Amino acid sequence: MNDFEVHTSSGTKRPTHPLPQLEQVELKGMLDWLSAYGADAQGGVTRLLYDQAWCKAQHALAEKMQEKGLAPEFDQSGNLYGTLHGRGMGSGTGMEEAPIVTGSHIDTVVHGGKYDGAYGVVAGVLALEYLQKHFGAPKRTLEVVSLCEEEGSRFPFAYWGSRSITGVSGLEDVQHLKDQEGITFAQAIRDAGFGPNSSYRTASHTYGAFIELHIEQGQILERLGHSIGIVSDIVGQKRFSITVSGEANHAGTTPMSWRKDALAGAAEMITAVRNIALEAGEPLVATVGRITADPGVGNVVASRAVFSLDIRHIRQESIDRCWHNMLQEFSRIAAEQQLGLNWEEHLSVTPIPMNDQITSDIRDICEVEQLSYIHMPSGAGHDSQIFQPACPTAMIFVPSHDGISHNPLEYTAEEDLMKGFRVLVQLLYKYGYGS
Ligand code: GLV
Ligand code: MN
Ligand code: MN
Numbered sequence: 001m002n003d004f005e006v007h008t009s010s011g012t013k014r015p016t017h018p019l020p021q022l023e024q025v026e027l028k029g030m031l032d033w034l035s036a037y038g039a040d041a042q043g044g045v046t047r048l049l050y051d052q053a054w055c056k057a058q059h060a061l062a063e064k065m066q067e068k069g070l071a072p073e074f075d076q077s078g079n080l081y082g083t084l085h086g087r088g089m090g091s092g093t094g095m096e097e098a099p100i101v102t103g104s105h106i107d108t109v110v111h112g113g114k115y116d117g118a119y120g121v122v123a124g125v126l127a128l129e130y131l132q133k134h135f136g137a138p139k140r141t142l143e144v145v146s147l148c149e150e151e152g153s154r155f156p157f158a159y160w161g162s163r164s165i166t167g168v169s170g171l172e173d174v175q176h177l178k179d180q181e182g183i184t185f186a187q188a189i190r191d192a193g194f195g196p197n198s199s200y201r202t203a204s205h206t207y208g209a210f211i212e213l214h215i216e217q218g219q220i221l222e223r224l225g226h227s228i229g230i231v232s233d234i235v236g237q238k239r240f241s242i243t244v245s246g247e248a249n250h251a252g253t254t255p256m257s258w259r260k261d262a263l264a265g266a267a268e269m270i271t272a273v274r275n276i277a278l279e280a281g282e283p284l285v286a287t288v289g290r291i292t293a294d295p296g297v298g299n300v301v302a303s304r305a306v307f308s309l310d311i312r313h314i315r316q317e318s319i320d321r322c323w324h325n326m327l328q329e330f331s332r333i334a335a336e337q338q339l340g341l342n343w344e345e346h347l348s349v350t351p352i353p354m355n356d357q358i359t360s361d362i363r364d365i366c367e368v369e370q371l372s373y374i375h376m377p378s379g380a381g382h383d384s385q386i387f388q389p390a391c392p393t394a395m396i397f398v399p400s401h402d403g404i405s406h407n408p409l410e411y412t413a414e415e416d417l418m419k420g421f422r423v424l425v426q427l428l429y430k431y432g433y434g435s
Contacts, residue, residue: 236350
């Protein structure tokens with residue numbers, strides 16, 4: 001935490017563009033509206049890529065964009081864009097003239113909350129509506145994007161929305177993947193009405209800049225009492241599926257020392273994950289969030305156990321070293337217990353710093369708006385880390401109550417949502433309408 005650069009605005013600068021009637025923006029109302037798509041009885045939201053709730057939400061958003069005067073358009077991946085066409089003049093920011101884009105993702109984790117991703121999408125739609133209403137057409141085109149997928153919750157592949165836009169990945173990389181029900185990605189995209197045989201344009205798209213407004217999903221802002229987090233770097237991550245193979249046998253007749261118990265081996269490996277991560281120290285984090293066992297019967301020794309592994313740090317060499325140590329330990333445990341071991345890496349993204357120019361423009365806005373802010377790294381992954389190598393990219397965080405996220409209890413007070421919105425509107429005003 002000592003690494004954070006902490007600032008409280010001096011209050012000496014005056015707003016250059018006072019924003020009329022900002023308090024009338026229906027941010028909270030629209031977030032509640034969107035959360036009804038995929039809502040469950042416990043107050044959570046589950047919208048998985050191309051499932052029914054996801055389809056309904058994305059199409060309802062397209063209608064909202066239409067109502068708000070933002071020409072909506074889908075691409076073949078199911079990303080949805082709302083455009084506020086510019087008058088074609090230079091913005092003077094030095095960025096090339098491709099659109100300035102804001103937004104985030106529409107998908108959620110299973111039983112997630114209503115702010116992760118959705119906040120950036122809803123805020124983007126309302127920011128463009130607001131700007132058009134109060135300032136007319138911008139000089140430079142502004143866009144909001146509702147990215148189809150970021151979480152990797154349905155298929156073992158994350159950031160599909162931003163990866164398909166930037167050309168980092170195409171359908172050929174994902175079409176064979178299967179979800180928990182055995183449905184292939186190729187079938188899911190087709191059933192949702194997208195893919196290469198749909199009437200939509202290809203996903204590839206050029207952005208002049210990408211700006212993502214998001215909840216922090218951690219406790220730093222709330223604990224330190226700041227309104228805005230200006231993201232300095234986004235962590236790198238590796239994600240794996242680890243498969244441990246043993247032998248199914250009778251729970252009553254197989255002596256403990258003669259077993260090849262895949263689940264017992266996996267349990268020891270998971271303990272090793274925790275110990276190695278603790279030993280590496282902060283900010284390294286490693287998580288096993290899912291495990292399945294076969295045959296999954298109470299009186300049968302498990303023949304197979306598969307668990308997920310997610311490792312993150314802001315330095316690539318720390319991630320690599322940690323994985324190396326874990327693999328060594330997994331191999332030792334497998335050999336000792338006569339178990340088979342296999343692993344599949346299905347995500348590897350490097351840590352990435354955000355764009356200096358946009359970051360410093362966000363800082364200036366916080367000063368002008370008298371909002372206290374800090375520069376901080378993001379421990380969560382975001383589409384912004386996929387966009388940053390392709391175009392100047394930055395992120396704005398607002399506090400998450402109690403730091404809870406990926407949970408139905410995820411919550412950000414309306415006042416905090418509005419502060420982030422205010423910064424976003426000012427930034428889009430600067431890039432879209434600046435001289
Ligand atoms: C995405 O939300 C992630 O960081 O797992
Ligand atoms: Mn998330
Ligand atoms: Mn998110």
